[in-house]
Amino acid sequence: MGDTATExxxxxxEPSIEELRLEAVMGALADPLRMTVARKLLLESDEFDHPxxxxxxxxxxxxxxxxxxxxxxxxxxxxxxxxxxRRSRLRTEDLNDRFPGLLDLIxxxxxxxxxxxxxxxxxxxxxxxx
Amino acid sequence: MGDTATExxxxxxEPSIEELRLEAVMGALADPLRMTVARKLLLESDEFDHPxxxxxxxxxxxxxxxxxxxxxxxxxxxxxxxxxxRRSRLRTEDLNDRFPGLLDLIxxxxxxxxxxxxxxxxxxxxxxxx
DNA sequence: GTAGCAGTACGAAGATATTCGTACAACTTG
DNA sequence: CAAGTTGTACGAATATCTTCGTACTGCTAC
Numbered sequence: 001m002g003d004t005a006t007e008x009x010x011x012x013x014e015p016s017i018e019e020l021r022l023e024a025v026m027g028a029l030a031d032p033l034r035m036t037v038a039r040k041l042l043l044e045s046d047e048f049d050h051p052x053x054x055x056x057x058x059x060x061x062x063x064x065x066x067x068x069x070x071x072x073x074x075x076x077x078x079x080x081x082x083x084x085x086r087r088s089r090l091r092t093e094d095l096n097d098r099f100p101g102l103l104d105l106i107x108x109x110x111x112x113x114x115x116x117x118x119x120x121x122x123x124x125x126x127x128x129x130x
Numbered sequence: 131m132g133d134t135a136t137e138x139x140x141x142x143x144e145p146s147i148e149e150l151r152l153e154a155v156m157g158a159l160a161d162p163l164r165m166t167v168a169r170k171l172l173l174e175s176d177e178f179d180h181p182x183x184x185x186x187x188x189x190x191x192x193x194x195x196x197x198x199x200x201x202x203x204x205x206x207x208x209x210x211x212x213x214x215x216r217r218s219r220l221r222t223e224d225l226n227d228r229f230p231g232l233l234d235l236i237x238x239x240x241x242x243x244x245x246x247x248x249x250x251x252x253x254x255x256x257x258x259x260x
Numbered sequence: 261g262t263a264g265c266a267g268t269a270c271g272a273a274g275a276t277a278t279t280c281g282t283a284c285a286a287c288t289t290g
Numbered sequence: 291c292a293a294g295t296t297g298t299a300c301g302a303a304t305a306t307c308t309t310c311g312t313a314c315t316g317c318t319a320c
Contacts, residue, residue, distance in 0.1 A: 022239045027160030030153050031278090053296075060280055065298055067278090084286050085297060099239065101231035109152045109229065161308090183266070190310055195268055197308090214316050215267060262320090269314080276307070281300105288295075 012072060012079040012086070020075040020098045028074035029106070033057065034067050038076055039106050041090040049080055049087030142202060142209040142216070150205040150228045158204035159236070163187065164197050168206055169236055171220040179210055179217030 015024075029035050040055060052064045068088055071077045078089045095102055145154075159165050170185060182194045198218055201207045208219045225232055 022235070023160050023162055023165050026156035030157030030160055032153055035153050051297080061297060062281075062299085063279055066280095070277090084288095084295095099235055101235050105152070105229055105231050105235070181267085191267060192269085192311075193309055196310095200307095263318105264320105265316105265318080267315090270312090272310090274307105274309080276305105278305070279303085281302095284297105284299080286296090286298105289293085290291100 009081045009083070012081065014072050014078065015075045017094050017098060020094065022099060024074045025076060025095075025099065025102070028071050028076050031067065031070075033059070034071055034076075035106070037067070037071060037088070038090060039110060041077065041088065042092070042103055042107055043110065045090070047089075049078070049082065049089040051082075051085045051087050139210045139212050142211065144202050144208065145205045147224050147228060150224065152229060154204045155206060155225075155229065155232070158201050158206050161197065161200075163189070164201055164206075165236070167197070167201060167218075168220060169240060171207065171218065172222070172233055172237055173240065175220070177219075179208070179212065179219040181212075181215045181217050 029038060037055060041050070052061075052068055055064075057064060068077070068079065068086070071088070072079045075091060075094070078091055079086050080089070090103075092103065159168060167185060171180070182191075182198055185194075187194060198207070198209065198216070201218070202209045205221060205224070208221055209216050210219070220233075222233065
């Protein structure tokens with residue numbers, strides 16, 4: 001598994017660093033589900049991209065696609081086309097560079113609202129194939 | 131009279147510090163006009179409450195009332211009933227206490243979008259009652 | 261007392277965002 | 291190769307937010 005950067009699938013269209021606007025980012029993060037995505041990506045993921053099934057939401061798939069797209073278009077996450085599935089990753093560097101303190105803010109308010117929407121006996125297990 | 135704190139008009143209903151939610155604050159700040167209000171209050175005002183005419187927006191009055199109410203209900207500003215007019219003030223302490231770094235974020239992105247919508251020859255003068 | 265001013269309350273129209281069902285495409289497994 | 295799985299694309303209904311016009315209130319000035 002030569003995990004070099006050049007081996008990765010292309011990046012889906014997204015705003016450049018210069019185009020990032022604080023209002024748009026905040027608008028994206030105003031939704032509880034999307035805030036949960038960003039927080040989970042920030043706290044529980046390392047450097048790997050995660051498919052949208054990794055988050056353990058029980059919403060319809062179409063809704064999830066919509067929200068992830070909103071996050072990408074606001075500049076909060078990267079999205080790559082890993083073959084069939086589209087994996088997401090927080091734009092940590094860009095956000096820290098453009099809006100220093102924002103990610104700390106998200107991390108520090110972790111226990112604020114709802115963490116996992118609903119999956120009491122259905123823990124989000126790793127997408128590993130057995 | 132002595133201008134003590136007890137002399138001031140009552141505070142309009144607002145969420146307590148414990149009730150402040152980051153998502154709600156970000157939702158309020160997602161609007162350009164409301165972001166401008168918060169930024170202007172943060173950078174150009176001292177400790178005084180300002181009437182909504184101080185900001186120099188040329189929108190209809192009803193719209194301004196709506197936006198200021200949204201800011202208050204999200205917990206971004208205080209509002210007091212100074213006689214006839216309703217003056218606004220940033221909840222600096224509460225926001226810094228609850229979401230440290232947020233105000234710095236707003237201040238640092240000052241030159242991002244639009245600053246003053248329109249008031250070239252109508253500088254905001256102090257609301258002093260002569 | 262009368263006229264003028266500034267701002268809020270209320271209601272409705274319009275735009276926008278969210279939610280979801282269904283159909284389709286590509287990979288994986290046996 | 292056939293079946294199953296996962297996720298996206300598209301479209302429509304719903305809910306919500308935004309915007310604005312109008313009417314009303316209370317103070318100020320002369």
